Amino acid sequence: MTSPQHPGAPALTVVVPMFDEQDVLPLFVQRLRAVLDGVGLDYEVLVVDDGSTDATPVLLARERHTWPQLRVVRLRANAGHQAAISAGLERARGELVVTIDADLQDPPELIADMVRLAREEALDVVYAVRDDRSADTRFKRVTAGGYYDTMRRLGADHGPANAGDFRLMTRATVDAVTALPEHHRVLRLVVPSLGFPSGVLTYRRDERAAGRSKYPLSSMVRLALDSITGASIAPLRLATWLGFIGAAVALGLLVYALVGYAVGLTVPGWTSTFMVVTAVGGVQLLCLGILGEYVGRTYTMQLGRPTYYVAHDSLTGEDPPD
Numbered sequence: 001m002t003s004p005q006h007p008g009a010p011a012l013t014v015v016v017p018m019f020d021e022q023d024v025l026p027l028f029v030q031r032l033r034a035v036l037d038g039v040g041l042d043y044e045v046l047v048v049d050d051g052s053t054d055a056t057p058v059l060l061a062r063e064r065h066t067w068p069q070l071r072v073v074r075l076r077a078n079a080g081h082q083a084a085i086s087a088g089l090e091r092a093r094g095e096l097v098v099t100i101d102a103d104l105q106d107p108p109e110l111i112a113d114m115v116r117l118a119r120e121e122a123l124d125v126v127y128a129v130r131d132d133r134s135a136d137t138r139f140k141r142v143t144a145g146g147y148y149d150t151m152r153r154l155g156a157d158h159g160p161a162n163a164g165d166f167r168l169m170t171r172a173t174v175d176a177v178t179a180l181p182e183h184h185r186v187l188r189l190v191v192p193s194l195g196f197p198s199g200v201l202t203y204r205r206d207e208r209a210a211g212r213s214k215y216p217l218s219s220m221v222r223l224a225l226d227s228i229t230g231a232s233i234a235p236l237r238l239a240t241w242l243g244f245i246g247a248a249v250a251l252g253l254l255v256y257a258l259v260g261y262a263v264g265l266t267v268p269g270w271t272s273t274f275m276v277v278t279a280v281g282g283v284q285l286l287c288l289g290i291l292g293e294y295v296g297r298t299y300t301m302q303l304g305r306p307t308y309y310v311a312h313d314s315l316t317g318e319d320p321p322d
Contacts, residue, residue: 010069012036012043012115013094017084018060019050021102025059032108033067039112041096046071048088051078064314072314079308085165085187087308090178091315098168099187105206106166114168117199124173124196128166131202160200164188172196183307245283 014036018025036043049057049072060072073091075084085099096115100106106128114126165187169177173196180190192198 009093009095010044011041011095012039013092013097014043014045014111015085015088015092015097015099016045016047016102017050017081017088017099018047018052018056018102019078019081019084020052020054020056022052022055022059024103025056025063028102028104028108029063029067029070031104035108035111036069039115041115044069044071044094046073046088046092047102048084049074050080050084051075070314072312073310074312076309076311081165082184082186083307086178086185087310089174091313092174095171096168097171097174098166100166106164107203107206110166110201110203111168113201117201118168118170121199122197123199124170125191125194125198126168127160127163127198127200129160129200129202130162130164130205163200167191170196 014032016028016032021028032045036045045067047060047070049060051074057072057074060070064070064072073087075087079087088099089097096118098111098114100108100111110128114128117123118126169191173191173194176194176196177185177187177190182190
Protein backbone atom coordinates (compact mmCIF):
# COMPACT_ATOMS: atom_id res chain seq x y z
CA MET A 1 0.00 0.00 0.00
CA THR A 2 1.22 3.44 -0.86
CA SER A 3 1.11 6.50 1.32
CA PRO A 4 -1.46 9.27 0.78
CA GLN A 5 -0.69 11.69 -2.01
CA HIS A 6 -1.88 14.82 -0.18
CA PRO A 7 -0.21 16.37 2.88
CA GLY A 8 -2.32 15.75 5.95
CA ALA A 9 -4.57 13.36 4.04
CA PRO A 10 -6.67 10.90 6.05
CA ALA A 11 -5.93 7.19 6.07
CA LEU A 12 -9.49 6.34 4.98
CA THR A 13 -11.95 8.02 2.62
CA VAL A 14 -15.54 6.83 2.31
CA VAL A 15 -17.15 7.95 -0.95
CA VAL A 16 -20.95 8.20 -0.88
CA PRO A 17 -22.94 9.17 -3.99
CA MET A 18 -26.29 10.75 -3.08
CA PHE A 19 -29.30 11.87 -5.06
CA ASP A 20 -32.47 13.00 -3.26
CA GLU A 21 -31.77 11.03 -0.07
CA GLN A 22 -33.36 13.35 2.50
CA ASP A 23 -35.43 10.54 4.02
CA VAL A 24 -32.57 8.16 4.75
CA LEU A 25 -29.71 10.64 5.27
CA PRO A 26 -30.02 11.17 9.07
CA LEU A 27 -30.09 7.43 9.78
CA PHE A 28 -27.24 6.79 7.35
CA VAL A 29 -25.07 9.45 8.99
CA GLN A 30 -25.80 8.05 12.45
CA ARG A 31 -24.78 4.50 11.51
CA LEU A 32 -21.78 5.45 9.37
CA ARG A 33 -20.30 7.83 11.94
CA ALA A 34 -20.58 5.23 14.70
CA VAL A 35 -18.64 2.77 12.55
CA LEU A 36 -15.91 5.15 11.39
CA ASP A 37 -15.31 6.63 14.84
CA GLY A 38 -14.54 3.11 16.03
CA VAL A 39 -12.23 2.07 13.19
CA GLY A 40 -9.23 3.78 14.73
CA LEU A 41 -8.13 5.63 11.57
CA ASP A 42 -8.18 9.23 10.49
CA TYR A 43 -10.96 9.44 7.95
CA GLU A 44 -13.05 11.65 5.73
CA VAL A 45 -16.54 11.01 4.38
CA LEU A 46 -16.78 12.41 0.87
CA VAL A 47 -20.44 12.76 -0.11
CA VAL A 48 -21.03 13.48 -3.80
CA ASP A 49 -24.37 15.27 -4.08
CA ASP A 50 -25.45 14.29 -7.59
CA GLY A 51 -27.63 17.32 -8.24
CA SER A 52 -30.24 16.62 -5.55
CA THR A 53 -33.49 18.59 -5.81
CA ASP A 54 -34.85 17.86 -2.33
CA ALA A 55 -33.51 18.86 1.10
CA THR A 56 -30.38 16.70 0.83
CA PRO A 57 -27.95 19.68 0.40
CA VAL A 58 -29.48 21.45 3.40
CA LEU A 59 -29.23 18.36 5.60
CA LEU A 60 -25.62 17.80 4.54
CA ALA A 61 -24.75 21.40 5.42
CA ARG A 62 -26.25 20.90 8.88
CA GLU A 63 -24.36 17.66 9.44
CA ARG A 64 -21.07 19.38 8.58
CA HIS A 65 -21.46 21.68 11.58
CA THR A 66 -21.21 18.73 13.98
CA TRP A 67 -19.16 16.28 11.88
CA PRO A 68 -15.85 17.86 10.81
CA GLN A 69 -14.83 14.77 8.82
CA LEU A 70 -17.79 15.22 6.46
CA ARG A 71 -16.88 16.70 3.08
CA VAL A 72 -19.47 17.54 0.43
CA VAL A 73 -18.84 17.74 -3.31
CA ARG A 74 -21.90 19.04 -5.14
CA LEU A 75 -22.33 18.45 -8.88
CA ARG A 76 -24.02 21.09 -11.00
CA ALA A 77 -26.46 18.61 -12.48
CA ASN A 78 -27.40 14.98 -12.09
CA ALA A 79 -24.68 12.96 -13.83
CA GLY A 80 -25.67 9.44 -12.82
CA HIS A 81 -24.56 6.94 -10.21
CA GLN A 82 -21.32 5.77 -11.84
CA ALA A 83 -20.24 9.33 -12.72
CA ALA A 84 -20.88 10.45 -9.14
CA ILE A 85 -18.71 7.64 -7.78
CA SER A 86 -15.98 8.55 -10.28
CA ALA A 87 -16.14 12.18 -9.12
CA GLY A 88 -15.64 10.99 -5.55
CA LEU A 89 -12.74 8.71 -6.44
CA GLU A 90 -10.94 11.50 -8.27
CA ARG A 91 -11.14 13.71 -5.16
CA ALA A 92 -10.61 11.08 -2.48
CA ARG A 93 -7.42 11.65 -0.49
CA GLY A 94 -7.25 8.53 1.64
CA GLU A 95 -4.81 5.65 1.46
CA LEU A 96 -7.84 3.37 1.59
CA VAL A 97 -11.07 4.30 -0.22
CA VAL A 98 -14.47 2.71 0.34
CA THR A 99 -17.47 3.34 -1.92
CA ILE A 100 -20.95 2.78 -0.51
CA ASP A 101 -24.51 3.91 -1.29
CA ALA A 102 -26.60 5.84 1.21
CA ASP A 103 -29.74 3.67 1.15
CA LEU A 104 -28.38 1.34 3.89
CA GLN A 105 -28.99 -1.76 1.82
CA ASP A 106 -25.23 -2.19 2.17
CA PRO A 107 -24.31 -2.18 5.88
CA PRO A 108 -21.70 0.43 6.90
CA GLU A 109 -20.71 -1.88 9.75
CA LEU A 110 -18.87 -4.06 7.20
CA ILE A 111 -16.33 -1.29 6.54
CA ALA A 112 -14.29 -2.17 9.64
CA ASP A 113 -13.98 -5.77 8.46
CA MET A 114 -12.99 -4.61 4.96
CA VAL A 115 -10.19 -2.45 6.36
CA ARG A 116 -8.99 -5.28 8.58
CA LEU A 117 -8.96 -7.84 5.74
CA ALA A 118 -7.15 -5.47 3.37
CA ARG A 119 -4.39 -4.79 5.86
CA GLU A 120 -3.98 -8.32 7.18
CA GLU A 121 -3.72 -9.89 3.70
CA ALA A 122 -2.15 -6.91 1.86
CA LEU A 123 -5.05 -6.70 -0.60
CA ASP A 124 -5.67 -3.91 -3.08
CA VAL A 125 -9.40 -4.58 -3.38
CA VAL A 126 -11.99 -6.02 -1.00
CA TYR A 127 -15.35 -6.79 -2.59
CA ALA A 128 -18.53 -6.87 -0.51
CA VAL A 129 -20.58 -9.67 -2.06
CA ARG A 130 -24.32 -10.04 -1.51
CA ASP A 131 -24.94 -13.69 -0.67
CA ASP A 132 -28.57 -13.08 0.33
CA ARG A 133 -30.74 -10.84 -1.86
CA SER A 134 -34.11 -11.88 -0.47
CA ALA A 135 -34.83 -8.23 0.40
CA ASP A 136 -34.75 -7.33 -3.30
CA THR A 137 -37.78 -7.74 -5.54
CA ARG A 138 -38.00 -10.78 -7.78
CA PHE A 139 -37.58 -8.51 -10.82
CA LYS A 140 -34.37 -7.06 -9.35
CA ARG A 141 -32.96 -10.50 -8.56
CA VAL A 142 -33.77 -11.87 -12.03
CA THR A 143 -32.35 -8.88 -13.90
CA ALA A 144 -29.22 -8.79 -11.72
CA GLY A 145 -28.65 -12.50 -12.32
CA GLY A 146 -29.15 -12.02 -16.05
CA TYR A 147 -26.68 -9.12 -16.05
CA TYR A 148 -23.87 -11.05 -14.35
CA ASP A 149 -24.53 -14.15 -16.44
CA THR A 150 -24.43 -12.12 -19.65
CA MET A 151 -21.16 -10.43 -18.72
CA ARG A 152 -19.64 -13.81 -17.85
CA ARG A 153 -20.69 -15.26 -21.22
CA LEU A 154 -19.23 -12.25 -23.01
CA GLY A 155 -15.89 -12.89 -21.32
CA ALA A 156 -15.88 -9.69 -19.25
CA ASP A 157 -14.11 -9.98 -15.90
CA HIS A 158 -16.76 -8.62 -13.54
CA GLY A 159 -15.20 -10.02 -10.39
CA PRO A 160 -17.23 -11.99 -7.86
CA ALA A 161 -20.88 -12.53 -8.75
CA ASN A 162 -23.30 -10.18 -6.94
CA ALA A 163 -20.52 -7.72 -6.12
CA GLY A 164 -21.92 -4.23 -6.71
CA ASP A 165 -20.29 -0.89 -5.94
CA PHE A 166 -19.68 -1.53 -2.24
CA ARG A 167 -15.94 -2.15 -2.15
CA LEU A 168 -12.64 -1.07 -0.63
CA MET A 169 -9.69 0.00 -2.77
CA THR A 170 -6.15 1.06 -2.01
CA ARG A 171 -4.66 4.30 -3.28
CA ALA A 172 -2.83 2.38 -6.03
CA THR A 173 -6.13 0.94 -7.26
CA VAL A 174 -7.93 4.29 -7.18
CA ASP A 175 -5.10 5.97 -9.09
CA ALA A 176 -5.18 3.22 -11.71
CA VAL A 177 -8.94 3.57 -12.16
CA THR A 178 -8.97 7.36 -12.39
CA ALA A 179 -6.07 7.33 -14.87
CA LEU A 180 -8.16 5.42 -17.41
CA PRO A 181 -9.31 7.71 -20.25
CA GLU A 182 -12.65 6.04 -20.93
CA HIS A 183 -15.96 7.81 -20.40
CA HIS A 184 -19.06 6.16 -18.92
CA ARG A 185 -16.89 3.71 -17.02
CA VAL A 186 -18.68 0.91 -15.17
CA LEU A 187 -16.64 0.46 -12.03
CA ARG A 188 -17.86 -3.04 -11.21
CA LEU A 189 -16.15 -4.10 -14.47
CA VAL A 190 -13.18 -1.72 -14.49
CA VAL A 191 -11.87 -2.58 -11.03
CA PRO A 192 -11.76 -6.40 -11.53
CA SER A 193 -10.16 -5.95 -14.97
CA LEU A 194 -7.06 -4.48 -13.29
CA GLY A 195 -6.28 -7.88 -11.79
CA PHE A 196 -4.99 -6.46 -8.50
CA PRO A 197 -4.91 -8.74 -5.41
CA SER A 198 -8.42 -8.94 -4.00
CA GLY A 199 -10.54 -10.56 -1.34
CA VAL A 200 -14.23 -11.07 -0.61
CA LEU A 201 -16.54 -10.45 2.34
CA THR A 202 -20.15 -11.62 2.18
CA TYR A 203 -23.22 -9.97 3.69
CA ARG A 204 -27.00 -9.98 3.59
CA ARG A 205 -28.52 -7.20 1.52
CA ASP A 206 -31.16 -5.33 3.53
CA GLU A 207 -34.21 -3.45 2.38
CA ARG A 208 -33.88 0.26 1.70
CA ALA A 209 -34.09 2.01 5.07
CA ALA A 210 -36.21 4.92 3.80
CA GLY A 211 -37.24 6.69 0.62
CA ARG A 212 -37.45 5.06 -2.79
CA SER A 213 -34.94 3.69 -5.27
CA LYS A 214 -33.18 6.23 -7.48
CA TYR A 215 -32.22 3.53 -9.99
CA PRO A 216 -35.15 3.15 -12.42
CA LEU A 217 -35.38 0.65 -15.27
CA SER A 218 -33.93 3.17 -17.74
CA SER A 219 -30.79 3.50 -15.62
CA MET A 220 -30.48 -0.28 -15.38
CA VAL A 221 -30.71 -0.59 -19.18
CA ARG A 222 -28.12 2.16 -19.63
CA LEU A 223 -25.78 0.41 -17.18
CA ALA A 224 -26.18 -2.86 -19.08
CA LEU A 225 -25.44 -1.19 -22.43
CA ASP A 226 -22.39 0.63 -21.03
CA SER A 227 -21.18 -2.63 -19.49
CA ILE A 228 -21.54 -4.64 -22.67
CA THR A 229 -20.12 -2.08 -25.10
CA GLY A 230 -17.39 -0.99 -22.69
CA ALA A 231 -16.09 -4.44 -21.81
CA SER A 232 -16.53 -6.63 -24.88
CA ILE A 233 -16.58 -6.59 -28.68
CA ALA A 234 -18.77 -9.70 -28.74
CA PRO A 235 -21.81 -7.75 -30.02
CA LEU A 236 -19.79 -6.62 -33.03
CA ARG A 237 -18.90 -10.22 -33.73
CA LEU A 238 -22.57 -11.12 -33.35
CA ALA A 239 -23.39 -8.52 -36.01
CA THR A 240 -20.76 -10.08 -38.28
CA TRP A 241 -22.20 -13.57 -37.80
CA LEU A 242 -25.71 -12.30 -38.43
CA GLY A 243 -24.42 -10.78 -41.66
CA PHE A 244 -22.95 -14.15 -42.70
CA ILE A 245 -26.18 -15.92 -41.82
CA GLY A 246 -28.21 -13.37 -43.76
CA ALA A 247 -25.91 -13.77 -46.78
CA ALA A 248 -26.24 -17.56 -46.61
CA VAL A 249 -30.03 -17.33 -46.43
CA ALA A 250 -30.07 -14.91 -49.37
CA LEU A 251 -27.85 -17.27 -51.38
CA GLY A 252 -30.14 -20.19 -50.59
CA LEU A 253 -33.20 -18.21 -51.69
CA LEU A 254 -31.41 -17.26 -54.91
CA VAL A 255 -30.72 -20.93 -55.68
CA TYR A 256 -34.32 -21.76 -54.82
CA ALA A 257 -35.55 -19.02 -57.18
CA LEU A 258 -33.32 -20.20 -60.04
CA VAL A 259 -34.43 -23.81 -59.59
CA GLY A 260 -38.06 -22.70 -59.51
CA TYR A 261 -37.56 -20.69 -62.69
CA ALA A 262 -35.95 -23.68 -64.42
CA VAL A 263 -38.85 -26.01 -63.62
CA GLY A 264 -41.53 -23.41 -64.30
CA LEU A 265 -42.53 -22.66 -60.68
CA THR A 266 -42.02 -18.91 -60.78
CA VAL A 267 -45.20 -17.58 -59.17
CA PRO A 268 -43.97 -15.84 -55.97
CA GLY A 269 -45.91 -16.12 -52.76
CA TRP A 270 -46.75 -12.93 -50.86
CA THR A 271 -46.26 -14.53 -47.44
CA SER A 272 -42.80 -15.85 -48.13
CA THR A 273 -41.71 -12.55 -49.66
CA PHE A 274 -43.02 -10.59 -46.69
CA MET A 275 -41.31 -12.91 -44.19
CA VAL A 276 -37.96 -12.72 -45.97
CA VAL A 277 -38.03 -8.94 -46.29
CA THR A 278 -39.04 -8.55 -42.65
CA ALA A 279 -36.36 -10.94 -41.38
CA VAL A 280 -33.58 -9.33 -43.40
CA GLY A 281 -34.72 -5.84 -42.38
CA GLY A 282 -34.80 -6.84 -38.71
CA VAL A 283 -31.25 -8.26 -38.85
CA GLN A 284 -30.00 -5.13 -40.60
CA LEU A 285 -31.57 -2.84 -38.00
CA LEU A 286 -30.12 -4.93 -35.17
CA CYS A 287 -26.65 -4.76 -36.68
CA LEU A 288 -26.95 -1.01 -37.22
CA GLY A 289 -28.06 -0.57 -33.61
CA ILE A 290 -25.05 -2.51 -32.31
CA LEU A 291 -22.67 -0.56 -34.52
CA GLY A 292 -24.33 2.68 -33.44
CA GLU A 293 -23.64 1.96 -29.77
CA TYR A 294 -19.92 1.54 -30.42
CA VAL A 295 -19.74 4.52 -32.77
CA GLY A 296 -21.53 6.62 -30.16
CA ARG A 297 -19.03 5.66 -27.46
CA THR A 298 -16.13 6.50 -29.79
CA TYR A 299 -17.71 9.84 -30.69
CA THR A 300 -18.28 10.73 -27.04
CA MET A 301 -14.67 9.94 -26.14
CA GLN A 302 -13.35 12.03 -29.03
CA LEU A 303 -15.40 15.01 -27.90
CA GLY A 304 -13.66 14.79 -24.53
CA ARG A 305 -16.58 16.31 -22.61
CA PRO A 306 -16.54 15.64 -18.86
CA THR A 307 -19.19 13.27 -17.57
CA TYR A 308 -19.88 15.62 -14.64
CA TYR A 309 -19.31 19.22 -13.53
CA VAL A 310 -18.46 20.16 -9.95
CA ALA A 311 -20.28 23.15 -8.49
CA HIS A 312 -18.72 23.15 -5.02
CA ASP A 313 -16.27 21.25 -2.85
CA SER A 314 -16.54 22.01 0.87
CA LEU A 315 -12.84 21.18 1.30
CA THR A 316 -11.90 24.44 -0.45
CA GLY A 317 -13.93 26.49 2.02
CA GLU A 318 -15.65 28.40 -0.78
CA ASP A 319 -19.32 29.22 -0.70
CA PRO A 320 -21.44 27.40 -3.27
CA PRO A 321 -22.63 29.55 -6.18
CA ASP A 322 -26.06 31.14 -5.98
